[in-house]
Amino acid sequence: MRFIAVIFTVLGLSVAHAGAECGPSKPEAWDPFFANYSASHAFEVKRTKYPLKTLVWEYGLDANGKDASAPKRSTVSRADYSKDRKSLSAHWLEHGMQTKLHSKAASAVVLDVFQKNTDYSVLYHFRQLSGCWFLIQIENRSL
Numbered sequence: 001m002r003f004i005a006v007i008f009t010v011l012g013l014s015v016a017h018a019g020a021e022c023g024p025s026k027p028e029a030w031d032p033f034f035a036n037y038s039a040s041h042a043f044e045v046k047r048t049k050y051p052l053k054t055l056v057w058e059y060g061l062d063a064n065g066k067d068a069s070a071p072k073r074s075t076v077s078r079a080d081y082s083k084d085r086k087s088l089s090a091h092w093l094e095h096g097m098q099t100k101l102h103s104k105a106a107s108a109v110v111l112d113v114f115q116k117n118t119d120y121s122v123l124y125h126f127r128q129l130s131g132c133w134f135l136i137q138i139e140n141r142s143l
Contacts, residue, residue: 022131022132022133023130023131023132024130024131025131026131027128027131028128028131028132028133030104030109030133033047033132033133034109034111034126034133037088037133037135038087038088038089038092039087039088039089040087041084041085041086041087041088044087044088044135045078045081045082047132047133047134047135048078048081048134048135049129049134049135049136050076050077050078050081051075051076051077051078052075052076052077052081052135052136052137052138053073053075053136053137053138054073054074054075054076054137054138054139054140055071055072055073055137055138055139055140056071056072056074056140057069057070057071057072057139057140057141057142058070058071058072059143071139092113095115096115096116097113097114097115097120098113098114098115098116099111099112099113099114100112100114102123106128107127107128108125108126108127108128109125109126109133110123110124110125110126111123111124111126119142119143120142121140121141121142122138122139122140122141122142123138123139123141124137124138125137125138125139
């Protein structure tokens, strides 16, 4: 019974937050935004800027043995990003991923999603635009 009460409490908070409006005069707090963003695929799609910029790092040396590592840039359309899938938190949990703040400023947050003891690391870049948080870029730094 206690488990059911916790579920309703979490759902109630998510629904309450989903209805709250943000804007220049009412800036959105990071923690409730990210809790909703990672738990709801529909909210995630709504709060992502399109076309979504992506960087995939390619590592290596040039013919002279100098570091030639550089990101390959591309974009993802709303249609491709919107495809039905699990929430980010469900996906991360299923694959044993962890999150930590890479950097946090008043209007910019970079979240590192990684697998412990592996070279998997993806940075999610968020910005607060007109008082509301949005994902603006995904950067895959995995080897």
